[in-house]
Amino acid sequence: MANITINQAEKRFGNGFHALKGVNAEIASGSFTVVLGPSGAGKSTLLRLVNGLETPTQGHVALAGEAVTPANLRTVRGDVGMVFQHFNLVDRLSVMTNVLVGRLKTRSWLGSVLYLFKREDMDIAHEALDRVGLVEKSWERADRLSGGQQQRVGIARALAQRPRVILADEPVASLDPVTSEEIMQLLREICRRDGITLLVNLHQVDLAKRFADRIIGLNAGNVVFDGAPEQLDRATLASIYHREGVVHDEQLESVLAYA
Amino acid sequence: MTNRTPLPRKPFNPTPVWLSAWIAVLWLIVVDLDISFQALAWGLADIGEYFGRYGDPDFSDLSRYLKLLAQTIATAIWGTFFALVVAFALAPFAARNLTTGPRAYRIAREILSFMRAMPDLLLALIFVAAMGLGPLPGSLALGVHTAGFLGKFFAESLERVDPGVIEAVRAVGGDHTQVVMYAGWPSILREALGYTLYIMDRNVRMAAVLGLVGAGGIGLALHDTLRLFKYDESAALIAVILATLLAFDYLSTWLRGKLQ
Amino acid sequence: MTSSLNLCWPTRNGVPPAAALVTVALVFGLLLWAAPRAEIDFVRLAGSIPAMIEFVGRLLVMPDWDYLPELGVKMLETIEMTFLATSIALVLSLPFGFLAAKNTSPHPAVFHASRSALSFMRALPELVWALVFVSAVGLGPLPGVMALAFVTVGFMGKFFAESIEVVDRRPVEGVAAHGAGWLQLRTFAHLPQVMPDFIGTTLYILDHNLRAAAILGLVGAGGIGYDMVMAMRLFDYDRLLPIALSIYLVVTLLDRASDRLRRKVI
Numbered sequence: 001m002a003n004i005t006i007n008q009a010e011k012r013f014g015n016g017f018h019a020l021k022g023v024n025a026e027i028a029s030g031s032f033t034v035v036l037g038p039s040g041a042g043k044s045t046l047l048r049l050v051n052g053l054e055t056p057t058q059g060h061v062a063l064a065g066e067a068v069t070p071a072n073l074r075t076v077r078g079d080v081g082m083v084f085q086h087f088n089l090v091d092r093l094s095v096m097t098n099v100l101v102g103r104l105k106t107r108s109w110l111g112s113v114l115y116l117f118k119r120e121d122m123d124i125a126h127e128a129l130d131r132v133g134l135v136e137k138s139w140e141r142a143d144r145l146s147g148g149q150q151q152r153v154g155i156a157r158a159l160a161q162r163p164r165v166i167l168a169d170e171p172v173a174s175l176d177p178v179t180s181e182e183i184m185q186l187l188r189e190i191c192r193r194d195g196i197t198l199l200v201n202l203h204q205v206d207l208a209k210r211f212a213d214r215i216i217g218l219n220a221g222n223v224v225f226d227g228a229p230e231q232l233d234r235a236t237l238a239s240i241y242h243r244e245g246v247v248h249d250e251q252l253e254s255v256l257a258y259a
Numbered sequence: 260m261t262n263r264t265p266l267p268r269k270p271f272n273p274t275p276v277w278l279s280a281w282i283a284v285l286w287l288i289v290v291d292l293d294i295s296f297q298a299l300a301w302g303l304a305d306i307g308e309y310f311g312r313y314g315d316p317d318f319s320d321l322s323r324y325l326k327l328l329a330q331t332i333a334t335a336i337w338g339t340f341f342a343l344v345v346a347f348a349l350a351p352f353a354a355r356n357l358t359t360g361p362r363a364y365r366i367a368r369e370i371l372s373f374m375r376a377m378p379d380l381l382l383a384l385i386f387v388a389a390m391g392l393g394p395l396p397g398s399l400a401l402g403v404h405t406a407g408f409l410g411k412f413f414a415e416s417l418e419r420v421d422p423g424v425i426e427a428v429r430a431v432g433g434d435h436t437q438v439v440m441y442a443g444w445p446s447i448l449r450e451a452l453g454y455t456l457y458i459m460d461r462n463v464r465m466a467a468v469l470g471l472v473g474a475g476g477i478g479l480a481l482h483d484t485l486r487l488f489k490y491d492e493s494a495a496l497i498a499v500i501l502a503t504l505l506a507f508d509y510l511s512t513w514l515r516g517k518l519q
Numbered sequence: 520m521t522s523s524l525n526l527c528w529p530t531r532n533g534v535p536p537a538a539a540l541v542t543v544a545l546v547f548g549l550l551l552w553a554a555p556r557a558e559i560d561f562v563r564l565a566g567s568i569p570a571m572i573e574f575v576g577r578l579l580v581m582p583d584w585d586y587l588p589e590l591g592v593k594m595l596e597t598i599e600m601t602f603l604a605t606s607i608a609l610v611l612s613l614p615f616g617f618l619a620a621k622n623t624s625p626h627p628a629v630f631h632a633s634r635s636a637l638s639f640m641r642a643l644p645e646l647v648w649a650l651v652f653v654s655a656v657g658l659g660p661l662p663g664v665m666a667l668a669f670v671t672v673g674f675m676g677k678f679f680a681e682s683i684e685v686v687d688r689r690p691v692e693g694v695a696a697h698g699a700g701w702l703q704l705r706t707f708a709h710l711p712q713v714m715p716d717f718i719g720t721t722l723y724i725l726d727h728n729l730r731a732a733a734i735l736g737l738v739g740a741g742g743i744g745y746d747m748v749m750a751m752r753l754f755d756y757d758r759l760l761p762i763a764l765s766i767y768l769v770v771t772l773l774d775r776a777s778d779r780l781r782r783k784v785i
Binding site: 051053073074075076077078080081082084086088089090091092093097101102104105107109112113115154157161 | 421423424426427428429430431432433434436437440441442445446448
């Protein structure tokens with residue numbers, strides 16, 4: 001539905017941390033792209049540039065050919081769903097209300113203050129909950145759900161936006177392996193059936209290899225690999241997870257042996 | 260045994276210094292305020308006899324007291340409501356994580372701190388001078404003063420809201436109001452209710468003395484009976500006030516306990 | 520009605536949950552009950568806005584410079600009263616706190632008696648006690664300090680008792696295992712643990728007492744309040760503004776200082 005263009009994006013934070021050092025990527029519409037890399041490599045920052053939660057210090061990001069600027073931030077964010085590692089649901093609200101948060105872009109000021117929603121929005125939220133298989137939990141409080149269920153509510157919230165792109169920032173990092181598998185399959189299925197572009201941060205190499213159309217490897221703010229999962233061999237993995245200043249990294253060796 | 264490492268030098272313990280400084284300051288204050296212990300001792304001997312005069316409360320005017328009491332509580336209720344409205348509007352701007360910009364943050368903080376700093380009795384004096392006697396200026400004064408407290412409490416609670424939840428509502432394209440309504444208030448609902456109950460409790464106590472400046476309630480009646488040395492009626496008034504405030508104290512403690 | 524508007528609440532049947540409806544109805548009912556009794560009249564409120572503006576305008580006159588030294592003295596008196604009353608209350612409420620905490624009280628009867636005494640002490644506002652004490656010992660800062668200290672013991676004792684009740688049991692048991700006595704247990708096991716809480720409470724009370732001391736003069740119990748009322752009654756507007764500003768300044772300074780200190784301690 002929408003391609004993402006990342007052009008020479010650089011991000012330096014106020015504290016001097018250089019998170020991204022000029023990243024270029026063209027992400028095809030309707031593709032499933034996984035970003036791999038060690039902690040602190042800039043994966044989160046890269047994702048957050050796409051919906052304007054961070055602004056690049058240099059370069060720019062465009063969505064379907066339109067640059068993301070402070071002026072069109074709300075429209076861009078309305079088009080981009082986001083799924084988080086810690087789900088980030090509002091604990092005290094019902095599952096339904098949490099999913100309806102995805103429809104906020106259509107609500108007036110007064111409607112938002114009174115928690116009133118349109119019937120169409122209710123239908124969209126219902127449908128989204130159906131997609132993630134949680135309709136029967138609609139009226140339960142979000143914090144009563146298990147981790148995997150909460151993440152599915154998070155995905156339903158993104159779906160309710162009727163997005164063109166979904167960004168998922170470590171969506172399975174807080175879940176057990178079986179639930180992780182379920183969530184990844186759900187994301188994959190959404191990409192396939194709805195043609196939504198998915199950009200997913202992961203730190204599990206095996207999940208990335210099995211689910212991605214394409215893998216981008218980041219290390220210390222630079223793209224060190226960009227290609228199909230089959231091209232990901234031991235040498236490229238070593239370059240992705242390479243640690244600064246460590247010449248012979250035994251831990252890395254043993255991790256790669258099982259990757 | 261001989262070559263064990265010697266203990267490092269004992270760190271200097273400043274407590275005695277602080278303690279003696281504290282006592283010295285208190286002594287200076289006692290001298291400056293002209294508090295004579297002789298008078299105090301004499302007063303204490305007398306005070307037993309003095310409180311004996313309150314031994315025979317006269318409840319003959321009870322219906323008038325109850326009416327004044329109802330006015331006191333009504334003043335507190337509206338004062339709390341005014342405070343709640345103002346705090347609800349200002350607190351999101353005074354919370355660092357939800358404010359719209361550094362300027363809005365500063366302004367909201369300063370308004371709240373100004374409202375807190377103005378004693379409610381001074382405000383009541385001013386409002387009575389401007390709009391005449393009665394409980395209305397009283398509830399207004401309570402509202403302005405406690406809006407400062409409630410706004411500060413709310414803002415501090417809002418600052419503890421999970422940043423991820425705020426980010427999630429921002430990420431769906433929510434504007435400032437929506438972030439506040441869907442990530443802010445629902446997350447702190449319980450705490451906010453607890454604070455409101457606490458402020459309500461406090462306002463009932465204050466409303467009981469607002470009458471001293473002509474702002475309605477039971478306080479003026481007590482002031483008058485005490486000035487005219489009508490100890491029987493004073494005792495009855497104090498008993499009525501005491502019973503009400505104790506009841507409110509228990510009620511709000513119980514309700515806050517329920518909220519947790 | 521909601522269906523014709525095509526709007527609904529995010530609940531099973533589209534109407535707000537019963538708990539919310541009941542709460543709103545209750546609050547609305549209370550406000551309605553209270554409105555005539557508190558003489559709430561928005562017309563009068565709106566009508567008094569010009570008077571308010573005029574009043575504020577009258578406040579903005581050249582301050583009475585000759586009054587400033589006296590203002591300083593009165594302000595100092597207010598601060599001294601606050602400090603003295605809080606110190607007295609602190610010393611008295613420490614033992615009270617241990618007697619009124621469930622886990623350190625020597626006997627349930629003592630616990631209930633001290634809890635009730637504390638409730639009684641804090642139930643009435645300082646001003647009521649100040650009225651009573653003024654008529655007992657005469658005008659001046661003494662009845663003010665007495666009233667402040669009296670009420671403060673009620674609050675502080677309760678807060679202290681509550682922080683003692685949530686103390687971690689393990690260090691206490693550790694000290695008890697070494698054969699410590701009743702008083703030793705309290706000074707060596709309980710006190711260190713609740714110290715940060717106590718300091719926070721004391722700062723909060725100090726703050727509260729300064730505000731209270733500023734108005735005690737209203738009933739002749741010392742401090743800046745007396746000058747405030749007199750300026751108001753005699754229409755000395757050139758004094759009222761400096762008085763209000765100095766209260767604002769001192770209260771805000773203490774407020775910020777204690778905020779900073781609290782953050783450091785806790």
